[in-house]
Amino acid sequence: MAGMSIALNRFGLGARPDDSLGDEPRAWLAQQLERYVVAPPPMAGQPASGTLVAQFAAYRAQISQLRKTAGPSAPPPSIPSRPAAAMAPPVPQPPIVQTGDGPAEALRKQFAQQSRALYNGAVTARALAALQSPAPFAERLVHFWANHFAVSGDKMEVTNLAGAFEFEAIRPHVMGSFRDMLFAVERHPAMLLFLDQAVSVGPNSPLAVRAANRPNVRRNLGLNENLAREILELHTLGVRTGYSQADVTEFARAMTGWTVAGFGRGPVAKFTGASGRPGDFVFADALHEPGTRTILGQPWPQAGEAQAAAVLDHLATHPATARHIATKLARHFAGDDPPPKLVARLEANFRKTGGDLPSLYRTLIASPECWAPGTVKFKSPWEWSISAMRALGTRQLQPNAMPGLMNQLGQPVWKPGSPAGWDDVTGAWAGPDAVLRRVEAAERMAQRTRDQIDPRARAAAMFPEALSPATTQAIARAESNSQGVALLLVAPEFLRR
Amino acid sequence: MMLHRRHLLAAGATALMVSPLGARMAFAAAPTERRFVFLIQRGAADGLGIVAPVGDPAYAGARGDLAADFATAPRLDGMFALHPAMANTLGLYQARQALFVHAVASPYRDRSHFDGQNVLETGGASAYQLKDGWMNRLLRQLPAQDKAIALAAAVPMALRGSVEVASYAPSSLPEASDDLLARVTAMYEGDQQLHPLWQEAMATRMLTGDLGSDGGRRAADTGRLAAKLLSAPGGARIAMIETGGWDTHSGQRGRLGGQLKGLDAMVAALKAGLGPHWDNTLVVVATEFGRTVKANGTGGTDHGTGSVAMLLGGAVQGGRVQADWPGLGDAALYEGRDLKPTTALDVLIASAVSRHFGLAPAGTAKALFPAMTAVAGMEGLVRG
Numbered sequence: 001m002a003g004m005s006i007a008l009n010r011f012g013l014g015a016r017p018d019d020s021l022g023d024e025p026r027a028w029l030a031q032q033l034e035r036y037v038v039a040p041p042p043m044a045g046q047p048a049s050g051t052l053v054a055q056f057a058a059y060r061a062q063i064s065q066l067r068k069t070a071g072p073s074a075p076p077p078s079i080p081s082r083p084a085a086a087m088a089p090p091v092p093q094p095p096i097v098q099t100g101d102g103p104a105e106a107l108r109k110q111f112a113q114q115s116r117a118l119y120n121g122a123v124t125a126r127a128l129a130a131l132q133s134p135a136p137f138a139e140r141l142v143h144f145w146a147n148h149f150a151v152s153g154d155k156m157e158v159t160n161l162a163g164a165f166e167f168e169a170i171r172p173h174v175m176g177s178f179r180d181m182l183f184a185v186e187r188h189p190a191m192l193l194f195l196d197q198a199v200s201v202g203p204n205s206p207l208a209v210r211a212a213n214r215p216n217v218r219r220n221l222g223l224n225e226n227l228a229r230e231i232l233e234l235h236t237l238g239v240r241t242g243y244s245q246a247d248v249t250e251f252a253r254a255m256t257g258w259t260v261a262g263f264g265r266g267p268v269a270k271f272t273g274a275s276g277r278p279g280d281f282v283f284a285d286a287l288h289e290p291g292t293r294t295i296l297g298q299p300w301p302q303a304g305e306a307q308a309a310a311v312l313d314h315l316a317t318h319p320a321t322a323r324h325i326a327t328k329l330a331r332h333f334a335g336d337d338p339p340p341k342l343v344a345r346l347e348a349n350f351r352k353t354g355g356d357l358p359s360l361y362r363t364l365i366a367s368p369e370c371w372a373p374g375t376v377k378f379k380s381p382w383e384w385s386i387s388a389m390r391a392l393g394t395r396q397l398q399p400n401a402m403p404g405l406m407n408q409l410g411q412p413v414w415k416p417g418s419p420a421g422w423d424d425v426t427g428a429w430a431g432p433d434a435v436l437r438r439v440e441a442a443e444r445m446a447q448r449t450r451d452q453i454d455p456r457a458r459a460a461a462m463f464p465e466a467l468s469p470a471t472t473q474a475i476a477r478a479e480s481n482s483q484g485v486a487l488l489l490v491a492p493e494f495l496r497r
Numbered sequence: 498m499m500l501h502r503r504h505l506l507a508a509g510a511t512a513l514m515v516s517p518l519g520a521r522m523a524f525a526a527a528p529t530e531r532r533f534v535f536l537i538q539r540g541a542a543d544g545l546g547i548v549a550p551v552g553d554p555a556y557a558g559a560r561g562d563l564a565a566d567f568a569t570a571p572r573l574d575g576m577f578a579l580h581p582a583m584a585n586t587l588g589l590y591q592a593r594q595a596l597f598v599h600a601v602a603s604p605y606r607d608r609s610h611f612d613g614q615n616v617l618e619t620g621g622a623s624a625y626q627l628k629d630g631w632m633n634r635l636l637r638q639l640p641a642q643d644k645a646i647a648l649a650a651a652v653p654m655a656l657r658g659s660v661e662v663a664s665y666a667p668s669s670l671p672e673a674s675d676d677l678l679a680r681v682t683a684m685y686e687g688d689q690q691l692h693p694l695w696q697e698a699m700a701t702r703m704l705t706g707d708l709g710s711d712g713g714r715r716a717a718d719t720g721r722l723a724a725k726l727l728s729a730p731g732g733a734r735i736a737m738i739e740t741g742g743w744d745t746h747s748g749q750r751g752r753l754g755g756q757l758k759g760l761d762a763m764v765a766a767l768k769a770g771l772g773p774h775w776d777n778t779l780v781v782v783a784t785e786f787g788r789t790v791k792a793n794g795t796g797g798t799d800h801g802t803g804s805v806a807m808l809l810g811g812a813v814q815g816g817r818v819q820a821d822w823p824g825l826g827d828a829a830l831y832e833g834r835d836l837k838p839t840t841a842l843d844v845l846i847a848s849a850v851s852r853h854f855g856l857a858p859a860g861t862a863k864a865l866f867p868a869m870t871a872v873a874g875m876e877g878l879v880r881g
Contacts, residue, residue, distance in 0.1 A: 196746050199795050222794015226746050229608075229800075239609050240624070245832065378690075417741050418540075420611050430690060431652045431664035432698035443677055474684040479676070486677055492688045 005466035006371055009497040010333065011364075012136035014387025015462045029137050029365050033358050036138035038171050042128035047118065049164040049189050053279030056160065057262055059111050066104040115159050120403045122163025123413045127402040130386045131394055138174065141361065143382065144332055146170045146414075148325075149185045149235060150421030151194040153414045158194045162414035165190035178325065178355030179316035186231065186312060187281040189260040195227035195419060198263060202256035202289025223289075228252035230419045236315040238324030243296060250293045254300060255308040257288030322350035328424070329360060334369045335376035336425045342369040375496035378426040381409035383497065384438060388489045391462055392449055409437055439490050446486035455484030463493055529643055531777050531812070531853055532727050534767070535632060535655060535737045536760075538784035539614060540744035544804030545790065545836060546753050547583075548597045548818060552576035555825035561792045563749055573597070577818045582757040585765035589809055593816035596808040596878065598845055600820050602786060602838030604868065608800035610744065613785030618655035620843060622868035631846070631865040632737060633658025638856055638864060645735035646726050648719055656737050663697040663733070665726065716740075716759035717766040724770025727778075738763070743784060747795035764809055776811035779853045779879055783807075783842060789834050790825055803836030808849055812879050841871055848874040852881055 007025035008015045021028050133139045146166045153162040169188040173181035185191055192198040201208050201221045211221050228251040233239045262278025276282045283305035292301040295311055302310050315321055326346035330338030346363055353359045364370050379387065385405055406413050416422045423429075455475045459467055471491040478484035488494060549567045550556050552575055557564050570578040571587050577599070579587055589595035605616035605624070612624035620631030632655045636645055647656050647664040656662045678699065685691040723736050740760065745752050760782070768775050787804030803823075808815065821839040823829050831837040843866040851861035851874070858874045 196795055199747070201794055203794075224746060224793060224795050225799060233609055239612055240607075245608065418610065418744075426690075427652065427654075427657055430694060431647070432694045433664045435691065435694055436698040439677065439681055443674065470684055470687055474680060478680070483677060483680070487680060487684060490681060491684065492691055495691070 002373060002464070002466045003371060004464045005462075006373075007137075008462070008464075009387070010370070010376065011140070013130055013133075013140055013383070014136075014390045016131075016390045017393045017458065017461065026365050030362065032135035032137045033175060033361055035135040036175055037133075037135070038174075039167070040129050040133065042125040042132065043167055043171075046122060046125055046163065046167055048279070049161055049168055050277050050279035052118070052160045052164060053189050053260065053263055054277075056157065057278060059107070063104055063107060066102075066107065117399075118160050119153065119163070119414075120399050122167075123403045123406070124397050124399055124401075126163065126166065126413065127386065127389075127397060128395075131389055131397075136390075137361075141174050141357075142166070142171055144329075145174060145181065147416070147421040147424070148328060149181070149191070150416050150419055151190045151414065152416050152418065154417060155194055158190055161190035161193070166414070173357075175358050178321075178350070178357060179313065181357075182235065182312060182316050183309075185235070186227070187258070189263070189279050189281070191227070192258065192260050192281070193263070195230055196224040197227035197255060198259040200224035200227075200252065200256050200259075201287045202253055204291075205256060205287050205289055207286045223249070223252055223256065225249055225252035228255050231312070231315065234420055236324070237318060237320040238327075241320040241324070247295050250295045251308070251311060253289040254293045254295065254311055257284050257286075257305065258308060259284050259287060317351075317354050319347075319351060322347045322355070325355075325360075326350055329364065330369070331424055332377075333364050334367075334372065336427075339369040342367050375493060377497050378430045379495055379497055380422060380424075380429055381406060381411035381434070381438075382413065384495065385409065385441075387494070387497075388442065388445060391458060391489065391494075392445060392453065392485070405441060409441065410434060435490075435495070438495065439486075442486045442489035446482045446489065449482060449485055451481040453481060453485050455481055455488050458485070459488050459491075462488070466493065468493060529639065529734055529854060530774075531734065532771065532774055532779070532810075533735045533850065533853060534723060534727070534778065534780040534810075535735075536763075536780060536782045537614070537617070537653070537655070537737065537739055538743045538760075538782065539610070539739060539741045540784075541610060541613070541786050541788055541800055542743040542756075542784040542804060543745060543749065543753060543788040543798055544599065544601075544784075545787065546745075546749065546798075547580050547757060548573070548599055548805045549578050549580070550576055550599070550822065550825065551578045553822070553825045555790075555827075559791045559825055562796065563792050563798070566750060566754065573818050576820075576822065580754070580757050582754045583761040585761045585768075586807075586809070589764070589768075590816060594809060594811055594813055596813050596815040597818045598806045598808070598820065598840055599818060600803045600823055600836055600839045601783075601806045601842045601845060602803050602840075603842045605786065606802065608786065608802075610785060610800075615654060617783065617785045617842070618653065620866040627867070629658030630655035632656045632735065633660050633662065634864050635850060635854075635861075636660045636662070636735065638861060639734075639854060642731075643734040644732070645737070646733040648723055648726075648736060648738045653737055653739055661693045661697060663700070665722075716763040720763035720766030721770045724767050724774075728771060728774055745788070745797045746793070746799060747797040749792075749797040768810075778810040779812045779849060780809040781806065781846060781849065782809065783846070787836050790830055790836055791834070801835035802831045803838040806842060806845060808878060812853060814877055814880055840875075841869070843869050844871045845875055845878070848876070849878045852879045855881070 003025045004021060004023070007029055008021070011029050130136065130139045149170065151158050151162050151165055153159040165188050169184040169191070170181065173184055200223055203223060208221050225248050229248045232243050232248060232251065237243060259282055261276035261280045261282040285304055288304060292299050293307065294300070300307055300311055323343070326343045327338055329346055330342045334342050345367060346360055349359055349363045385402070403413065411422060455478065459471065459475055471493060474487050474491070475484045478487055545560070546563060549564070549570070551567050566581060567578050570581045572578050573590060577597070579590065586595055603613070603617045604622050605613045607613070615624040618630050619627040620634070621627035630653070632645060636643065637660060645656055645662045647653055647662060652662050652664045682695060682699065685695045719738060723738055726733050727736055742752070742756055764780065767780070771778055783806045784804050786800065786802055788798035788801040790801070793799050823837040823839050825836070827833065829837060844862070847862035847865050847869065848858065850865070851858045862869055862874065
């Protein structure tokens with residue numbers, strides 16, 4: 001039955017040779033909502049965001065100290081073991097290789113190398129979870145939400161934190177409520193740093209008022225509306241849903257004070273470093289713009305942290321948010337132009353439950369629009385890579401394999417370059433060069449199977465009763481098992497879902 | 498021979514998608530020698546930090562620290578100075594091959610990157626109003642041999658539409674074997690979407706030779722690659738290059754300086770690579786909107802409205818800054834915060850492109866930017 005092919009490929013991440021599915025595709029999917037594991041084995045040993053923030057802050061302190069104490073001609077001093085002010089665990093320090101660079105440059109290179117290793121480790125953990133999971137539908141939902149609430153690791157402060165963001169703010173709430181995920185996301189250091197919230201200061205906050213009286217001390221103190229705007233535009237209501245520039249600015253004022261412990265510099269640090277462990281969310285009253293705000297036509301008189309929290313609570317269950325989330329989910333499972341009836345059904349469900357996510361997933365499973373025959377989506381490079389590896393039975397990865405492949409295919413993990421995340425439409429991925437690269441990657445992957453896989457049998461298992469004659473014929477006529485596997489991985493039905 | 502046959506196949510498929518009549522006329526028409534590159538700055542580039550109105554009395558006060566880079570920057574005229582990182586572009590200006598048009602904006606007036614880029618690329622009056630890009634519609638105005646290519650792994654919105662467009666970005670993957678490629682060609686034969694994509698991928702692969710191995714990550718490499726694709730006989734005549742990293746909410750001085758250095762190197766490599774074709778080349782550099790006039794609290798600027806556009810190339814009537822300057826005084830700002838746009842970006846593009854390709858100005862404007870309200874085009878941008 002073609003229904004099983006849809007469950008495996010459109011809802012799941014592609015078949016694995018050892019999957020045992022039963023014969024009821026909807027039940028198989030529904031069971032996965034119970035089977036989902038927040039922290040599966042590949043996540044073990046992934047560093048917490050607190051550790052990573054502390055390492056970054058310690059590194060930065062070391063760099064500035066080096067630059068202060070050692071002029072360019074001074075002999076290279078040993079790296080200070082830890083700055084007195086930092087409560088952080090020290091940066092793990094392999095011996096510094098003498099490269100002819102100054103000590104600051106050497107430390108910078110060493111930190112960059114360590115960052116790459118951390119990033120590669122986190123990407124590999126994510127991929128292994130997707131390859132090994134008995135609940136691939138649930139893992140797909142993790143990827144969906146991480147992209148909805150995208151941070152981008154091409155900003156230096158975020159590179160190391162992007163993995164921890166997904167593991168700490170997304171994974172625990174995928175089977176919970178939208179509201180709880182929203183709060184976890186907006187309070188996570190990766191998001192607060194990515195969208196500059198951590199350094200946003202109210203113009204009439206105690207800190208700004210004090211700085212104004214000493215004009216020579218500090219110039220870069222002020223409001224940054226980046227996160228407030230993207231919460232409204234991307235995370236909750238959606239663009240063009242009626243909020244104004246004034247709403248953005250007022251919301252940004254309400255959010256002042258939401259920042260990260262142990263990260264700020266200069267005067268901001270004095271108010272954020274004192275409480276909480278590094279990397280913790282902290283509310284710094286000294287940064288907060290006092291007073292009642294007017295947002296979306298209503299007054300928000302709350303004081304302090306509660307003010308932005310009240311706004312977020314309002315946004316989490318707002319009808320525009322329900323519609324926005326319904327549309328994105330429908331687009332992901334039913335096609336680039338989501339069927340209006342499906343959007344309406346999901347929207348109604350969101351509003352009825354106040355954003356209970358498993359209810360939305362059950363609505364998707366029960367909706368005929370998600371079971372339209374054929375294929376409805378062109379896979380992203382990530383989806384394609386994971387499904388290809390699942391098809392080959394891959395369960396282990398070299399540390400650089402997945403990050404390298406994703407760079408080559410044009411979708412570096414957690415680096416979409418913008419808070420909007422990656423586009424979820426065919427036009428974003430179906431380019432001539434993009435397809436050619438998949439063919440190159442498929443041939444390489446297939447060569448590593450050393451003719452041990454029978455591509456005809458594997459194709460039939462991947463796409464039960466859904467394989468086209470053209471693909472069947474191309475695979476049957478291949479000159480070797482490996483070539484047949486390569487053709488399977490780039491067959492039209494394999495590039496889509 | 499193989500290359501030739503594939504070209505005919507690709508051109509035939511393209512023309513058929515436009516109209517059967519167009520196909521016949523297209524083969525009769527001579528392909529143009531003119532080259533056109535659209536270089537998009539994604540993320541809202543700060544026009545005031547690129548071509549700075551240092552002669553405006555409100556400039557220094559509004560910009561604070563951000564004005565420091567212009568203390569010794571080369572002056573373009575009595576009002577404007579060019580960012581010092583753009584030495585090659587300055588050379589173009591002195592050779593009258595660079596024209597800066599200031600206080601420009603697309604019709605979009607909100608401050609979402611994604612909507613703003615959609616308007617800039619579709620040529621619509623508002624986001625998501627049009628489903629294809631103005632560059633793809635431009636292709637329909639030109640002989641069918643004139644092909645376009647995107648320097649990106651996937652085709653950007655401006656080039657999407659009914660005319661199939663190739664995309665190319667250097668890959669570090671080892672090249673697939675010819676036998677597999679031939680089998681993939683056969684497997685995609687009956688697939689309406691993959692068949693034309695694959696035809697383009699194969700044609701492009703032949704044109705680019707061993708470029709796949711040179712990395713091509715850096716800006717100059719991209720410029721060189723674009724020049725190579727635009728120079729090849731039978732190659733593309735229209736290209737789009739995507740650049741990102743312009744969203745400078747914080748630490749703008751260092752970041753923008755680096756961006757501009759890269760852009761400058763890319764343009765220099767493009768010019769060098771095009772050789773004699775540079776004389777027939779028009780490069781338009783534009784962004785979705787500008788940034789706030791006043792620096793924000795984090796050493797950067799926030800989303801704004803008016804910005805600067807650049808016309809570069811041997812075909813440009815350059816050597817000047819064109820601006821109906823609105824001023825930076827508080828009362829002159831758009832919504833009290835942004836550079837007020839006084840020139841329509843769509844009029845600028847339509848005028849320059851139609852002149853460049855010898856197309857009828859009014860008809861081209863209507864095809865590229867159907868919602869355009871301006872009656873008069875702009876003169877004197879490009880040598881005819």
